[in-house]
Each structure stands twice: as structure tokens, then as C-alpha cells.
Amino acid sequence: MFELDVRSRKPIYEQLITNIKQLIVSNVLQPDEKLPSVRMLSKQLTINPNTIQKAYRELEREGYLYSASRKGYFVAPIELVSNDQKLSELKEHIQELLKEAVYFGLTKDELERWFNEIQEGGASSDPNRKSDEDI
């Protein structure tokens, strides 16, 4: 369930947080679903239980999880997750990618077209490919 890279520079607890967030956002972990206990996860992944505890606590603070005393941690219903915070996180990533795209000649119109495609629900990737070839 969790894919961790112990050789990565990223601290393990950050990797855990990113991983769990992804699982929640993509609905693999459903609202009110119980997360594996600290003990279990530590044993499965051979990771310091304190690190897992810390990641869970941080996710609780950010509103992704809630804890029931002594019963463990559960996925919070999505309304509880603050959208603003998530958006500002995503903004960083998107801007990073945009910078590169702009360098390779992305225009505002083109970007808008991409945006519309997503809103229309996926749509074909053909226009993209064409514009790649143009460059």
C-alpha cells in the first residue's frame, strides 16, 4: 500500500505524508476508513514507529485524518480537508511545470485549452501531441 524510497533525500515522514494524501485524494482510502495501526505499519515497512506516529499526527493537524482515542486514525470526510491549503500546495507544483512549459512556447490560449479539456472530462490528447511536434 505504501511505496517508500529509503534512499531518497526526502525524509521518510514526508514521504509517508505525501503517500497517504495521494491515497486519500484518489479515493483509494475512503472517508472513515481506518488506517493501519502504527504498530502494524512499522512492522510491515520496518520503519521507526515514532516516524509513523509523527506523520499521522501531522496529517490529523492538516485535516486529512481524524483520530478516535485508542482506536487509531481514520480518513476524514473530504469536506474537512481545507481546499485552500491543498490548492496553494498544488500551485507550487503547477507553476514549476508552467515555467518550463512557457519556456518551450506555451501560450495562454493553449493553457486555457488544456484547462477546458480537463473540465470536459479527460478529452483527447491529440491536440497536445500536435503542439509538441510544432515545437
Place this chain on the structure above:
Amino acid sequence: MIQIEKVTKTYENEKALHGISLSVGKGSIYGLLGTNGAGKTTLLKILAGIYRPDEGNVKVDNQPIYENVKLKEKVVFISDNLYFFPQATIEQMAAYYRSFYPSWNEERYQTMQKVFQINPKRKLQRLSKGMQRQAAFWLSLSAMPEVLILDEPIDGLDPVMRQKIKNLLFQDVADRELTVVISSHNLREIEDICDHVGIMHRGNIVVEKDLDDLKSDTHKIQAAFSSEEQEQRILEQLTVLHQEKRGSVLLVIAKGQKEAVEHIVHSSKPLVFDLLPLTLEEIFIYEMGGIGYEIENILL
């Protein structure tokens, strides 16, 4: 769980510890790093109650450890030089541990034979170095200590066995809040195991922190700017531990909050900008460089 306050220790004319203070919480895994001869082993032996500190206090569970038999029943120390009785088999050593540690768990001892797969009737001196280490862990973990002190524990263990032993340690930490203090030079290994680290140099603690905080507090920055002035400007604003130039790319190791560092660099409109977390090894090297223990001396 463990409090060390202003401990000093002098051998003959040589001062090994210069008033060290540190504390380890219950259920925490504390990594003690340091340069050679920094005093790690001395500190661990004081912590285990083997040496008496010249000055200062060492308390485990709020009691002084030195000559405290009741307390020592809860503390197990695995030294870097293992000691077993001459000619003893694992079974015989187990009998000795059983008599010394009241919390000895026989069931556990039997179960763990599956992990280590060494015949307990074998003489310890006939075993390889790595197998002797395994036996030491086997005996120590069967004694169900509350505090486990490990001096260079990973030496000589194969990767599979390391993973197994780590797993056993983590289970004890999760289940019964075992407190572990580990010294090692293998920073990769420490990075995976510990949640807190202390770095020692010449009898002092140089850095002591939560490992994740330490990592999120120091950054490696690779950036290129269009002019020298911009470069200078960000260097003045950052807390720089180390800097070097590779071609037109500036490499800086800086301390501070990630957001703050990013803000400073972005305000100078860098052409290229990359911010990476440091590995523990890099933190160690740059911290040591900062206090005059140069990098050239550490890299082999």
C-alpha cells in the same frame, strides 16, 4: 527516560567528556554520532553505569544509574567488543542472563531462535563475528530491557539480518516503548533507524535535534543568477554553512525554514533554482566543517 547533565570524564590527563548534557524520551530511538575519539563510547559506558562520571548526573527513569543494581536490571548494553564467558554456549549465556534479568522472557527467547537460526548449543567463541552479534541481540532482547544501549551494533551484520534486527527493535519500541540509544558511524543506517540524533565532537555535543527537524532545517541550494550582485545579495541574507561555485551554478548549504529560504532566493530572480533536503551524511560533514573539522579529513 534518560537525563544526562553536565557530565565530565577524564582519563589520566585526557579529558574525554567536557560537561555533556542530553536527554532521551521514553520510546525514542536516539542516534549518537560523532567524530573518532569524540567520546561516544565513554558516554555510553557512563550511561550504562559501567563508568562513574567525574562530575554531573546520569539518570535513567529519574534514578542515578551508577552502582544501582535494581535499575541495571532494566538496562542492557551491547558493547562494540562483545564479551561472553570463555567456552560458553548460547544456552549457558542465556542461563546467566536469566539469572541476572528478572524480566527475562523465556517464550521470547525460544521464539527468536526462528529469527536467528543458530543452534543454542553452539559455543559462542566458535561463531563468526556477525553471528556473535546476532547472539548478543538475541540474548539482550530476550531480557526485555526498558533501555537498550548499542555501541556500533550494526558492524558485521549482513543486510538481511540488519533488517530483521531493525524490525525486532521497532516492534519493541511500538509495543512497549523501549528506549534505544545507538552509536554508529554508519549514517545511512542511523538515518533509517533513529528519530533523534546528537552529534559529538571532542567531548561536546555539537548538535542535538529531532532528525526530521534537522533535515528540514538545512537545505542544499543549487542556483544560478544573471549577475554577481544578485548572488552576493542572497548570500548575505542566508545563513550559509558552506558555499561553492561549480561553473556558473552556485551551491549553497544554508540553514533556515524552507519557505524563508525559497523566498530569499526567489526575490533575486534566479535563472535556475533547486532546493534539496540534505542527507544525514551531508549534515554531519557540513556541521563538522563549520566547527573546524574539515571535510577533507572526513572523506576517505
